[in-house]
Amino acid sequence: MAKRTVDPGDITADPRRLRGRGAVSNAAGRYERFLRVVVDDGWEHPTTPAGNDPADDDALPPVKTEITVDATRTIITRNKSPDISFDRSINPYRGCEHGCIYCFARPTHAYLGMSPGADFESRLFVKPNAAELLAKELSAPGYTPRTIAIGTNTDPYQPIERQMKIMRSVLEVLRDFRHPVGIVTKxxxxxxDIDILAEMAAMGLARVALSVTTLDRKLARQMEPRASTPPKRLEAIRALSQAGIPTSVMFAPIIPALNDGEMESVLAAAKDAGARSAGYVLLRLPLEIKDLFREWLETNRPDAAKHVISLIRQMRGGKDYDAEWTQRQRGTGPYALMLAHRFRMATRRYGLHQHTELRTDLFQRPPKAGDQLRLF
Known part of the structure; x- marks a missing residue:
């Protein structure tokens, strides 16, 4: 059993430091030898007269985002999962400042010796040479083009992208190589990047999906504290669609008794904004996420916490999570079947089934400096 120790410097020692973040704790990852337990011994929060907030004047500053350069040597990640539609993807960032409490990428921070909790959304790793690595991999003699998915792990358009512009540089490479790309973002x-995406879409090389989890701004701010507001995401769908870019909506994740009642209204709003197709994924709670999500529920939705967890387990064979292929995305049992039926009916009603296939036959390796010398 892991030893327990108290870390007085832990970023959650003062809960007020996590305002604006999704996770409400920062427990050590599953590979760590020690488990951090935050306690208040009274010295940092002295007793004050009734009605006064303790230690207000000495409260620690909010947690700031830390950035580290990721020294990766490759940029395309490949998978053989039979229940997803792509076999390769790119992730310009590790960690995500959006702070979505349900994010299934959170456990990956444990591989870095960090917490899937607050660390995941405040200690980010960036890949500034992503475009250079991508051009090198696409130029390999044996490379065969297939759609590259971006945004399947962490969001390529999280706030840090405004300064880093890594995603834009990646799109420029894909455009130059005439390579198809599918993007998911919040x-x-x-x-x-409409200018690049519209150019690619005109050649059948790009499509974008916006994840709209709820139309309730308060719920969105609690679940996805630094992601764009629901109205902004709908505006993005409209702008992309008007630019001729095939755009879809992802109602993901579906959380029973929390946002599942909004399914039809979200799909209707997305259709009105110009979405052509739709998809959904049931909430997934692998590894540390099950504890992080339960903790978040008890903090933000204490009245619904037990009911939400009960419904989740009904769709997961009595467990918090079932990682079986195909089942992990949709769940099983009566409640899961009802959600699937509602989704089918809604997409049929709103005509959200215009899936766009991307082209691979236009792929070309752009000439490098000096290539023209071969003509002589």
């Missing part, structure tokens, strides 16, 4: 920042 950020209206994607509209910044």
């Amino acid at each position: 950020s209206a920042l994607v509209t910044r």
Whole structure:
């Protein structure tokens, strides 16, 4: 059993430091030898007269985002999962400042010796040479083009992208190679790159999906504290669609008794904004996420916490999570079947089934400096 120790410097020692973040704790990852337990011994929060907030004048500053350069040597990640539609992806960032409490990428921070909790959304790793690495990999003699998915792990348009512009540089490479790309994001920042995406879409090389989890701004701010507001995401769908870019909506994740009642209204709003197709994914709670999400529920939705967890387990064979292929995305049991039926009916009603296939036959390796010498 892991030893327990108290870390007085832990970023959650003062809960007020986590305002604006999704996670409400920062427990050590599953590979760590020690488990951090935050306690208040009374010295940092002295007793004050009734009605006064303790230690207000000495409260620690909010947690700031830290950035580290990721020294990766490759940029395309490959998978053989039979229940997803792509076999390769790019992730310009590790960690995500959006802070979505349910994010299934959170456990990956444990591999870095960090917490899937607050660390995941405040200690980010960036890949500034992503475009250079991508051009090198696409130029390999044996490379065969297939759609590259971006945004399947962490969001490529999270706030840091405004300064880093890594995603834009990646799109420029994909455009030059005439390579197909599918993007998933929660950020209206994607509209910044409409010029590139529209050019690619005109050739059948690009499509974008906006994840709209709820139309309730308060719930969105609690679940996804630094992602674009729901109205901004709908505006992004409209702007992309008007630019001729095939755009879809992802109602993901579906959380029973929390946002599942909004399914039809979200799909209707997305259709009105110009979405052509839709998809959904049931909430997934692997590894540390099950504890982080339960903790978040008890803090933000204490009245609904037990009911939400009960419904989740009903769709997961009595467990918090079932990682079986195909089942992990949709769940099983009566409640899961009801959600699937509602989704089918709604997409049929709103005509959200215009899936766009991307082209691979236009792929070309752009000439490098000096290539023209081969003509002589």
